[in-house]
Amino acid sequence: MADTTEDTAAARAGGPDSTPRKASWKYIGPGIVVAATGVGAGDLVATLIAGSSFGYTLLWAAVAGCLVKISLAEAAGRWHLSTGRTLFDGWASLGRWTTSFFAVYLVVWGFVYGAAAMSSSALPLQALFPGVMDLEWWGVACGLVGLAFVWFNKYAVFEKVMTVLVGVMFVVTVYLAIRVTPNLGEAFAGLLPVLPDEKDSILNTLGLIGGVGGTITLAAYGYWVNAKGWTDTGWMKVMRLDNRVAYATTGIFVVAMLFVGAELLHSANVAIAGGDKGLIQLTDILEAEYGTATAKFFLIGFFATSFTSLIGVWHGVSLMFADFVARFRSGDQAKGERIAAGTRERSWPFRAYLLWLTFPPIVLLFQGQPFRLIILYGVLGAAFLPFLAGTLLWLLNSSRTPREWRNGRLSNAMLALAGLLFLVLCVKQIWDQPWSEFF
Numbered sequence: 200m201a202d203t204t205e206d207t208a209a210a211r212a213g214g215p216d217s218t219p220r221k222a223s224w225k226y227i228g229p230g231i232v233v234a235a236t237g238v239g240a241g242d243l244v245a246t247l248i249a250g251s252s253f254g255y256t257l258l259w260a261a262v263a264g265c266l267v268k269i270s271l272a273e274a275a276g277r278w279h280l281s282t283g284r285t286l287f288d289g290w291a292s293l294g295r296w297t298t299s300f301f302a303v304y305l306v307v308w309g310f311v312y313g314a315a316a317m318s319s320s321a322l323p324l325q326a327l328f329p330g331v332m333d334l335e336w337w338g339v340a341c342g343l344v345g346l347a348f349v350w351f352n353k354y355a356v357f358e359k360v361m362t363v364l365v366g367v368m369f370v371v372t373v374y375l376a377i378r379v380t381p382n383l384g385e386a387f388a389g390l391l392p393v394l395p396d397e398k399d400s401i402l403n404t405l406g407l408i409g410g411v412g413g414t415i416t417l418a419a420y421g422y423w424v425n426a427k428g429w430t431d432t433g434w435m436k437v438m439r440l441d442n443r444v445a446y447a448t449t450g451i452f453v454v455a456m457l458f459v460g461a462e463l464l465h466s467a468n469v470a471i472a473g474g475d476k477g478l479i480q481l482t483d484i485l486e487a488e489y490g491t492a493t494a495k496f497f498l499i500g501f502f503a504t505s506f507t508s509l510i511g512v513w514h515g516v517s518l519m520f521a522d523f524v525a526r527f528r529s530g531d532q533a534k535g536e537r538i539a540a541g542t543r544e545r546s547w548p549f550r551a552y553l554l555w556l557t558f559p560p561i562v563l564l565f566q567g568q569p570f571r572l573i574i575l576y577g578v579l580g581a582a583f584l585p586f587l588a589g590t591l592l593w594l595l596n597s598s599r600t601p602r603e604w605r606n607g608r609l610s611n612a613m614l615a616l617a618g619l620l621f622l623v624l625c626v627k628q629i630w631d632q633p634w635s636e637f638f
Contacts, residue, residue, distance in 0.1 A: 223440075224440075226427075226437045226440075227440070227444050228427050228441065229358075229424050229438075229445075230441035230443075230446075230448070231445065231448065232361045232423050232515075233272060233416055233423065234365065234445040234446070234449045234452075235364060235365045235511055236416040236515060237414075237416045237449060238449055238452050238453070238508070239504060239505060240319045240322075240475045240501065240504055243452070243456045243504060244471070244478060246407070246453045246457045246460065247457070247478075247481065248471065249261070249403070249457060249460065250456070250458065250459065251470065251471065252397075254385065254461045254465045255385045255389030256394075257395070257403075257404060257457075259389060259391060260392075260404050260407045260408045261407060261408075261453045261457055262390065262450060263392075263408050264407065264453070265447075265450040265453070266613070267409075267620065268417060268617075269446045270617060271588060271591065272417050272420045272442050272445065272446070273438075273439060274591040274606075275418055275421040275587075275591065276424045276438045277438070277595065277604055278591070278595060279421035279430075280424065280434055280435050280604075281432055281601055281603075281604035282600060283430060283535050285421065285526075287519060287523050289590070289594045292594075292599060293594070300586065303579065304579045304582075304583060305523070306555075307575050307579055309556050310555070310560055310563075310572070312512065312556070312560075313342065313555075313563075314338075314563035314564050316341075316342075316345075316508060316512060317339065317341050317560065317564060318338050319508070319509075320337075321334050321337035321338035321340075321341055322334065322478070322505070323499070323505065324337045324341070324502060326482060338561075338564045341509060342557045342560070342561065343557065346554070348360070348510055348513075349510060349514045349517070350550060353541050354423070354427065354514075354544065357510070358423075358427070360510075361510070361511065365507065367500060367503040368503045368507070369452075372451070372452050372455040372500060374496070375456075375458075375485075375497060376454075376455035376458040378489060378493065379459050381458040381461070385461075402627060409584070414580060415515075415516060415519075416512070416515060417587060418519065418587055419516060419518065419519055420442070422515060422519055422538055423518075424441075425538035426538055426539065430536050430539050435604075463481075463485075464484070478501050482497055485497055512556065513556055516552065517553050517556070518543055520549065520551075521543040521544075521548040521549035521552070522543060523548075524546075525537075525543070525548070574632050578629055581624060581628035581629060584624075585618055585621040585625050588614050588615075588617040588621060589618050592606070592614045592618065595610070596611070
């Protein structure tokens with residue numbers, strides 16, 4: 200990995216017209232971070248369930264999900280590098296409504312997500328060390344460790360730790376995929392875009408495509424690009440390689456878990472629950488089929504998957520919040536160079552949001568999640584990706600972006616497809632909420 204300090208100095212020296220750098224593997228970093236953060240336990244369960252319900256039929260949908268998210272992350276990174284401005288600064292230029300949506304989203308989403316992330320990280324630890332602590336206290340411990348880690352470390356250390364944890368995730372998921380002996384002939388057939396002959400198959404397929412690899416972490420990608428020290432168009436080729444690596448890695452994770460679902464669960468007609476507890480059920484099945492060592496190995500990978508999502512959000516979304524506050528207070532353009540300098544990671548808004556993600560959600564761990572807040576969380580979460588796709592289309596086709604770096608036909612087509620996909624899923628999510636019990 201290239202040193203962040205050196206990268207920052209190079210970016211500052213080069214300026215917006217600096218010599219383009221060759222895409223090189225030695226620079227890869229933000230993509231690993233976004234892949235690790237975006238793939239959580241819930242994504243793995245959703246893919247497992249798809250494999251257990253439909254075999255390899257929806258393998259193409261998992262791959263399509265990665266392609267859609269590549270386009271979103273690339274657009275976010277391209278905005279940061281081509282304009283030298285942060286994504287929130289771009290949103291602010293579209294009108295005050297974007298600021299209002301983002302502020303409400305961050306407050307409600309952070310409160311509920313904090314509890315979900317701590318609980319998800321706690322589940323594999325409780326299974327690995329039964330009887331040591333209750334689930335809630337494991338969750339508190341994970342939240343506090345994540346808080347301390349992000350509080351005292353800057354991006355360079357954060358990236359290295361995420362890379363190690365991604366390595367653990369990669370080894371575990373690929374090992375499981377090989378262990379269950381996938382039927383490669385059926386798997387390749389699953390790359391053909393075919394829908395299962397089942398009720399609601401279209402919505403299930405769209406849900407799988409939309410659920411592969413990240414929500415707000417896609418917007419955070421541009422901030423991690425800046426934190427790495429990439430602040431101008433000289434880094435564009437590097438960013439695009441980095442982004443492809445991110446979603447190739449994501450694709451390997453989800454395809455491996457779909458293999459496990461298809462071979463281990465579908466062939467045996469075994470169903471597992473949705474949510475993180477489905478992975479605990481899978482642990483029991485793995486222990487029965489392959490022994491205790493394989494089950495424990497899987498739990499280690501489960502923890503790596505959950506904890507990378509926790510610390511990734513603790514860092515990336517806190518960075519976005521710090522940028523939001525700085526832009527709101529000063530009214531000046533938010534520059535990527537300020538993210539690269541590392542001052543945002545030491546600012547009081549960054550740390551205030553870290554505390555918001557950690558301490559208020561602890562109440563939810565012990566008292567359950569308030570019903571109305573969960574509904575609002577679901578609606579805001581469903582609305583974020585259509586908001587992201589739509590605003591990126593707007594920003595990258597306007598004079599706000601230098602002409603050379605505006606969207607081409609392919610980028611516009613992919614972002615429009617993403618926006619339409621996420622809008623359909625958003626409407627479905629809102630429609631499915633029990634509104635009669637809300638009022």
